Amino acid sequence: MRAVVVRSPGPADSLEAVELPDPSPGPDELTVEVAYAGVGFVDTLFRSGAFGLPTPFTPGIEVTGHVREVGPGVAGFRPGQPVAALLNDFGRGMRAGGYAEVAVAHAAMTTRLPDGADLARVAAVLVNGVTAWLALRDLARLDVRDDVLVLGASGGLGGITGRLAAIHPARRVIAVAASPGKRLSDATWTDVVHGADLGSAVRELTDGRGVDVVIDPVGGELRTRAYDQLAPFGRLVMLGNASGRDTAIPGDSLWLGTRQVLGLSLGGVAHLIPRRVGAALTALVDLVHRGVLREPAPAILPLDRVAEVHRALEDRTAPAKTVLAVR
Numbered sequence: 001m002r003a004v005v006v007r008s009p010g011p012a013d014s015l016e017a018v019e020l021p022d023p024s025p026g027p028d029e030l031t032v033e034v035a036y037a038g039v040g041f042v043d044t045l046f047r048s049g050a051f052g053l054p055t056p057f058t059p060g061i062e063v064t065g066h067v068r069e070v071g072p073g074v075a076g077f078r079p080g081q082p083v084a085a086l087l088n089d090f091g092r093g094m095r096a097g098g099y100a101e102v103a104v105a106h107a108a109m110t111t112r113l114p115d116g117a118d119l120a121r122v123a124a125v126l127v128n129g130v131t132a133w134l135a136l137r138d139l140a141r142l143d144v145r146d147d148v149l150v151l152g153a154s155g156g157l158g159g160i161t162g163r164l165a166a167i168h169p170a171r172r173v174i175a176v177a178a179s180p181g182k183r184l185s186d187a188t189w190t191d192v193v194h195g196a197d198l199g200s201a202v203r204e205l206t207d208g209r210g211v212d213v214v215i216d217p218v219g220g221e222l223r224t225r226a227y228d229q230l231a232p233f234g235r236l237v238m239l240g241n242a243s244g245r246d247t248a249i250p251g252d253s254l255w256l257g258t259r260q261v262l263g264l265s266l267g268g269v270a271h272l273i274p275r276r277v278g279a280a281l282t283a284l285v286d287l288v289h290r291g292v293l294r295e296p297a298p299a300i301l302p303l304d305r306v307a308e309v310h311r312a313l314e315d316r317t318a319p320a321k322t323v324l325a326v327r
């Protein structure tokens with residue numbers, strides 16, 4: 001099969017197209033003939049060595065396609081069925097593998113798709129959508145009276161988290177504005193504020209009360225500014241560090257401010273809760289298929305242009321989401 005591998009971690013040029021033997025499924029696994037593989041910022045971290053994966057490996061943690069073969073112990077799937085699968089399972093030694101014509105998936109983190117499902121659109125929502133689902137429901141415990149502030153709203157994860165919060169619904173879903181040239185104009189956002197005057201803008205919008213939930217895939221100075229606007233009993237959910245900068249939050253400010261800071265890494269926890277992740281995946285895909293969750297159409301590029309997509313993610317010029325057409 002055709003696949004993209006990283007032999008030694010490094011810049012986008014370390015993504016190399018090669019021929020590999022077709023993989024076979026082990027117990028509780030199935031193989032997928034990949035139609036589309038989603039690309040996210042997290043893939044650039046895999047590629048650059050931030051997670052220290054053994055090499056060589058094939059990146060790509062979210063795919064759609066058709067079942068090729070089912071392994072021992074797998075029920076409910078048959079060859080030819082359209083499916084979506086999450087492959088970001090660090091704990092069991094599964095090393096991504098989505099940028100390839102055939103990928104190995106755990107049955108527990110694979111969901112069947114209806115015939116006629118839009119495989120490109122579905123591939124675009126898997127990792128970010130399941131992360132957003134768990135972040136809003138299980139960590140932030142979103143309430144209809146909540147005001148939510150979303151950092152990185154122009155990106156894949158921030159965007160879908162805002163849209164899921166909006167259909168929950170939350171009272172306000174406030175976006176923090178993106179780089180000039182990237183517009184945040186859809187109906188998801190009740191308000192758009194700028195990072196530079198985030199504090200005063202949030203105080204004005206909430207009559208000085210602050211927000212109940214901050215969704216933070218960005219980190220850095222923006223995290224500190226957003227944290228400072230959390231109302232008592234407010235929850236800040238850390239989902240990433242797209243700025244490349246982690247920032248500490250002092251314990252005393254949590255205690256004296258009666259606030260919560262929570263973290264979630266889907267790849268770090270998926271192997272511990274595969275059925276919960278699988279249930280979230282099924283629910284999410286259903287929302288997309290029924291048109292309840294309306295995600296913008298992703299950009300679609302062929303597999304051999306993957307390095308270009310990684311470069312655009314790293315220099316902040318990428319569209320909100322790109323998927324690779326593999327077959």
Ligand SMILES: NC(=O)c1ccc[n+]([C@@H]2O[C@H](COP(=O)([O-])OP(=O)(O)OC[C@H]3O[C@@H](n4cnc5c(N)ncnc54)[C@H](OP(=O)(O)O)[C@@H]3O)[C@@H](O)[C@H]2O)c1
Pocket residue numbers: 040041042045127128131151152153154155156157158177178179180182217218220222238239240241242243244264265266267313316317318320321
């Ligand atoms: N917790 C999980 O399980 C999980 C799952 C998926 C992703 N993630 C993480 O979430 C983060 C975002 O991923 P993504 O796929 O959404 O990336 P993305 O599509 O590239 O979006 C990144 C977002 O962050 C903003 N941003 C980047 N650098 C910034 C800076 N220095 N200051 C302010 N804003 C900045 C971007 O704004 P502009 O549009 O202005 O550039 C954009 O809105 C990554 O760290 C990724 O690893 C975590």
